[in-house]
Amino acid sequence: MAFLKYPAVAFAAAFLSMPLAAAPFAYISNQLSDSVSIIDTSNRSVVDTIAVTGKPAGVAVAPDGKRCYISTPEGHGFAVLDTQKRRITHIVKVSDGALGIAVSPDSKRIVVADWYNNTVAVVDAGTFDIIKTIAVGQSPSGLVVSPDNRWLYVANRLSDSVSKIDLRNFMVKKTTSVGSHPFGLTIDARGERLYVANVQSDDVTVLDAARLQAIATVKVNMLPYAATLALNDSRLLVTNQDDNSVSVIDTALLKEIALLTVGEKPEGISTHPDDRQVYVANWFDGKVSVIDAKTLRVIDTIKTGEGSRAFGQFISTH
Numbered sequence: 001m002a003f004l005k006y007p008a009v010a011f012a013a014a015f016l017s018m019p020l021a022a023a024p025f026a027y028i029s030n031q032l033s034d035s036v037s038i039i040d041t042s043n044r045s046v047v048d049t050i051a052v053t054g055k056p057a058g059v060a061v062a063p064d065g066k067r068c069y070i071s072t073p074e075g076h077g078f079a080v081l082d083t084q085k086r087r088i089t090h091i092v093k094v095s096d097g098a099l100g101i102a103v104s105p106d107s108k109r110i111v112v113a114d115w116y117n118n119t120v121a122v123v124d125a126g127t128f129d130i131i132k133t134i135a136v137g138q139s140p141s142g143l144v145v146s147p148d149n150r151w152l153y154v155a156n157r158l159s160d161s162v163s164k165i166d167l168r169n170f171m172v173k174k175t176t177s178v179g180s181h182p183f184g185l186t187i188d189a190r191g192e193r194l195y196v197a198n199v200q201s202d203d204v205t206v207l208d209a210a211r212l213q214a215i216a217t218v219k220v221n222m223l224p225y226a227a228t229l230a231l232n233d234s235r236l237l238v239t240n241q242d243d244n245s246v247s248v249i250d251t252a253l254l255k256e257i258a259l260l261t262v263g264e265k266p267e268g269i270s271t272h273p274d275d276r277q278v279y280v281a282n283w284f285d286g287k288v289s290v291i292d293a294k295t296l297r298v299i300d301t302i303k304t305g306e307g308s309r310a311f312g313q314f315i316s317t318h
Contacts, residue, residue: 024272024316025083026279027068028288029056030305036070036081037304039279041272041315044290044300048086052079058101058311059268060110062125065318069110071101071311078112080128083316092128094121100155101312102143109167111152113140120154122170132170136163142185142226142311144194146209153194153209155182162196162205164212174212178205184226184269184311188233193251195236197224204238206254216254220247226311228271230278230293237278237293239266246280246289248296258296262289268310273317281310 023042029052030037036056038048054075061068061083068081072091077098080090097116103109103125110123118138122131137156144153145167152165156175162182163175179198187194187209194207202224206216222242229236229251236249239262246266248258263282266289271278277299278291286308290300 024318026270026288026310026315027059027061027070027081028268028281028304028308028310028314029059029070030286030307031055031057031309032307033305035305036068037308038086039288039302039304041277044302046302046304049305050081050086050088052081052088054079057099057309059314060101060103060312061314061316062103062107063105063317064107065316066107067125068314068316069101069103071098071112073097073099073115078110090128092123094123094130095119095133099311100141100143102145103313104145104149104167105147106149108149109145111143111145113143113154115139115141118156120152120165122152122167134165134170134172136165136172137161137175141183142197144185144187146187146191147189148191151191151209153185153187155185155196157181157183157199162194162207162212164209176207176212176214178207178214179203179217184224184239186227186229186236188229195227195229197227197238199223199225199241204236204249218249218254218256220249220256221245221259225267226269228269228278230271230275232275235293237269237291239269239280241265241267241283244282246278246291248293260291260296260298262291262298263287263301267308268312268314270310270313270315272315279315281308281314283307283309
């Protein structure tokens with residue numbers, strides 16, 4: 001598969017010249033090799049590989065940059081990676097089927113979806129104690145916390161719905177129907193729009209986050225898995241597992257404007273803090289594709305590990 005190396009050398013050189021200390025890192029869970037690859041985004045290379053048992057799947061980097069949380073479905077919880085020391089410091093037991101994982105914007109709470117028990121656990125990031133376990137729909141997967149730390153949104157895959165939870169009282173405020181088998185979801189910077197990737201209906205549901213009501217349904221390609229926003233929320237990029245592609249949606253027009261070929265069976269997708277580079281974890285070939293969201297080209301590919309999944313927010317903001 002050919003990856004385009006476009007001739008704008010100045011663009012690549014600008015990133016390579018950034019100070020290493022300032023470069024954000026991407027944390028890629030390699031589920032089949034029980035590890036996490038750490039990518040230095042300044043030169044787009046793997047600088048370390050950390051062993052993580054329990055078939056690591058979901059990834060959530062704390063906004064303060066100090067920790068990365070990795071869900072371990074077979075370990076029934078998550079591992080805590082100290083990003084400075086690059087070592088696992090805690091193994092936290094949460095539930096039977098821990099998969100989706102997210103961190104609140106203030107870095108104080110971790111939320112973990114239990115695929116088997118149809119619940120979401122809210123965990124204190126200081127003590128790792130479970131604050132509350134909340135019943136949601138069937139097979140909860142993707143999670144996202146609103147920018148103001150107030151609301152938790154949960155994609156309930158087998159219920160074909162999304163739930164909105166008030167994190168002040170831990171009550172489900174509303175649940176609404178979306179497409180078939182929702183999995184990954186993302187929210188815009190203002191907390192106004194929620195985008196839901198529906199695996200079986202091959203589309204994205206756009207929700208008004210406040211009312212949790214559908215605004216639009218946008219058709220993409222085969223088995224959309226996860227999504228991320230870029231370029232000041234003007235573009236939504238969605239991984240399509242079954243045709244090795246990423247759909248690019250114009251969020252003003254709410255229509256697909258491009259389809260980019262990436263690696264084999266793309267799953268996790270996350271945006272660099274520059275708001276332009278988008279990283280895609282490809283399950284079958286154990287690689288990460290890097291997309292320039294402005295030029296809509298794949299600008300690099302990085303070898304990681306077996307079964308690269310990285311479901312969640314896997315790039316640090318620092």
